[in-house]
Amino acid sequence: MNKLTDTLKSIYSHQPYLLVLFICICLTLPWITMGEFYTKGEPREATVATCILNTGNWVLPSDYADEVAYKPPFMHWFIAIFSLPAGHVTETTARLPSALSLIGITMMFFYLLYKRTNSYRAFVASIILLTSFEMHRSGIEARVDMTLAFFMIGALISLFKWEEKELKGFPLLIPIFLGGAALVKGPVGILLPCMVFGIYLLILKRYSIWKIIYKNILIALPALAILLIWYILAYRQGGEHFLNLVYAENFGRFLGMDSKKLGISYELGHEGPFWYYIPAIILGFMPWSLLLIFAAFSISIKKSTQKQSIWQRFINLDKLTLFSIISVVMILTFYAIPSSKRSVYIMPAYPGAAYLLTLLYEWIINKKPVLIKLLSRILLVISGILLLIIGCFHFIDLYSVAALLPLDTKTLHDINLFSTAFQHSSIFGFLVWFLLLSVFISAWCVLRKGTARIVLISTLVLFICTQIFLEGLAYPVFKNGYSSRPFAEKIMSKYDLKNNTYVMNNLKEYSNLYGLNFHMGNNYKNFEKEQPKNGYFITGLSYIDKIKALYNNKYVFKELERTSDRFNDYGDVIVLYRFNQTAKEIKR
Numbered sequence: 216m217n218k219l220t221d222t223l224k225s226i227y228s229h230q231p232y233l234l235v236l237f238i239c240i241c242l243t244l245p246w247i248t249m250g251e252f253y254t255k256g257e258p259r260e261a262t263v264a265t266c267i268l269n270t271g272n273w274v275l276p277s278d279y280a281d282e283v284a285y286k287p288p289f290m291h292w293f294i295a296i297f298s299l300p301a302g303h304v305t306e307t308t309a310r311l312p313s314a315l316s317l318i319g320i321t322m323m324f325f326y327l328l329y330k331r332t333n334s335y336r337a338f339v340a341s342i343i344l345l346t347s348f349e350m351h352r353s354g355i356e357a358r359v360d361m362t363l364a365f366f367m368i369g370a371l372i373s374l375f376k377w378e379e380k381e382l383k384g385f386p387l388l389i390p391i392f393l394g395g396a397a398l399v400k401g402p403v404g405i406l407l408p409c410m411v412f413g414i415y416l417l418i419l420k421r422y423s424i425w426k427i428i429y430k431n432i433l434i435a436l437p438a439l440a441i442l443l444i445w446y447i448l449a450y451r452q453g454g455e456h457f458l459n460l461v462y463a464e465n466f467g468r469f470l471g472m473d474s475k476k477l478g479i480s481y482e483l484g485h486e487g488p489f490w491y492y493i494p495a496i497i498l499g500f501m502p503w504s505l506l507l508i509f510a511a512f513s514i515s516i517k518k519s520t521q522k523q524s525i526w527q528r529f530i531n532l533d534k535l536t537l538f539s540i541i542s543v544v545m546i547l548t549f550y551a552i553p554s555s556k557r558s559v560y561i562m563p564a565y566p567g568a569a570y571l572l573t574l575l576y577e578w579i580i581n582k583k584p585v586l587i588k589l590l591s592r593i594l595l596v597i598s599g600i601l602l603l604i605i606g607c608f609h610f611i612d613l614y615s616v617a618a619l620l621p622l623d624t625k626t627l628h629d630i631n632l633f634s635t636a637f638q639h640s641s642i643f644g645f646l647v648w649f650l651l652l653s654v655f656i657s658a659w660c661v662l663r664k665g666t667a668r669i670v671l672i673s674t675l676v677l678f679i680c681t682q683i684f685l686e687g688l689a690y691p692v693f694k695n696g697y698s699s700r701p702f703a704e705k706i707m708s709k710y711d712l713k714n715n716t717y718v719m720n721n722l723k724e725y726s727n728l729y730g731l732n733f734h735m736g737n738n739y740k741n742f743e744k745e746q747p748k749n750g751y752f753i754t755g756l757s758y759i760d761k762i763k764a765l766y767n768n769k770y771v772f773k774e775l776e777r778t779s780d781r782f783n784d785y786g787d788v789i790v791l792y793r794f795n796q797t798a799k800e801i802k803r
Contacts, residue, residue: 235325239318246355246686247310250694253784257357258733261309264294265737275452279727280720280741285460287445289398290362309357316365317354321345323372324566342675344569349499364562366396370408375538382430393438405438411545415538487556492547495558509586539567584667591662591674598655598681608637628782632696644688651684699783703734706776706791715750717742725758730784749795755787770794
């Protein structure tokens with residue numbers, strides 16, 4: 216490990232940006248090509264881009280039957296552009312904007328720190344950000360929020376640099392970043408960075424309130440103009456219905472209004488308590504936030520002998536630390552107000568939180584180095600268990616053993632997936648396993664003899680290799696095991712389903728089959744609205760009795776095909792029916 220450490224030091228000292236970029240690429244681009252869609256979220260975003268390519272509608276495309284994509288489709292434009300050479304959207308092209316966004320965020324963050332702090336801090340903070348659970352997961356999946364985070368973080372970093380220049384000149388990059396954020400998810404992409412920047416300027420006490428307002432308006436207006444152009448074009452297509460959706464998403468969601476009063480047929484997100492984002496950001500920074508938990512229980516806080524108040528010490532912090540604290544607090548507070556909450560919303564706060572976490576790591580290295588070694592031991596145990604499990608799967612059929620235990624069907628299904636895959640692992644799988652084993656042994660040796668600073672670097676390298684191991688060997692097996700592509704290919708090969716396949720599109724009553732819709736080319740129609748004479752109908756097994764009862768005197772449904780189980784991205788047995796109107800209904 217000493218040779219490896221010396222090599223990394225040498226490369227980092229000569230080409231720091233290339234090394235960080237190389238690590239970013241290793242943790243993102245190879246893995247977006249591996250594994251099918253296995254959740255509802257990814258194919259939903261991919262289908263919007265499919266609609267763009269199929270219809271040429273770049274302004275207000277639909278993503279499921281007649282469901283309108285009410286948010287600006289900037290990310291979907293990128294997906295569509297990346298998909299143009301192949302002529303269709305794939306898992307890789309759908310995930311590419313997220314991967315490039317994570318790479319861009321990490322490089323911008325590293326550049327900011329490398330120019331203003333020491334090289335060790337810049338490297339540690341950037342790798343903590345890159346490898347944190349939430350950022351890494353979102354960076355290799357088709358997520359609007361990762362693209363939004365790129366533009367918002369780019370705006371925040373550019374705003375910080377602009378203040379360093381005493382707000383002189385017109386910063387062209389800032390309106391571009393703000394406009395990009397607005398075109399991804401609406402006005403929040405402009406409002407939130409400007410709010411953070413405004414509070415930061417107020418606390419600095421270097422500028423008058425009128426100058427702060429003027430400068431924020433100066434950078435916000437061009438971005439608003441960019442967004443307004445899209446709103447006008449979208450309104451010309453969507454009319455009043457589009458405006459209702461925009462109001463519901465941008466104001467109704469924030470104010471926690473009831474979906475019935477807003478006249479929309481879906482709930483406004485996942486509800487959570489006000490304090491939701493405190494545990495969310497701690498979990499999102501796993502495993503690195505473990506040290507925060509250790510510190511909270513092992514470090515005694517002594518009464519300060521300084522005469523300055525806490526507020527005075529706060530406003531006297533260096534600018535980078537002050538801006539990081541303000542951005543984290545403001546972003547978490549802003550998103551805590553609406554009842555609708557998701558952990559990905561707060562990703563724009565992650566760079567600031569990663570920097571603050573790195574400062575804690577540096578303090579612990581000097582004051583409590585034993586905690587660094589404790590974290591290293593925990594990650595060594597985790598990686599060791601992974602190596603052992605994969606080894607066991609290769610030589611032993613663990614499914615046959617697990618089948619004898621009182622386990623639920625989902626657990627047995629997952630064990631069977633991995634057992635089957637790892638008994639016939641490829642050369643690539645063996646190489647990934649050997650890579651982790653080699654780094655595991657090296658990190659173990661460093662732990663015994665190295666200083667806390669070196670142990671931390673070896674732990675970062677160990678976790679990078681653990682993520683490569685999981686992304687290259689384990690996750691694709693799991694993702695493919697829950698894909699609805701096999702069923703889509705089966706029914707499309709047996710039946711003529713183009714332009715005559717119907718589904719229910721009422722999210723208050725039924726779940727949408729986003730994965731199957733993507734694999735079938737986004738050709739679904741709304742059964743409730745169109746009430747056709749005949750055709751094909753797809754739904755989940757748990758809904759069919761309700762639907763048959765609802766249309767008892769109007770339609771006859773005949774089952775044609777069904778999935779063998781409920782282990783797919785829909786989470787239920789998917790059934791294909793042929794339907795016809797009843798003779799009584801036809802006479803009408």
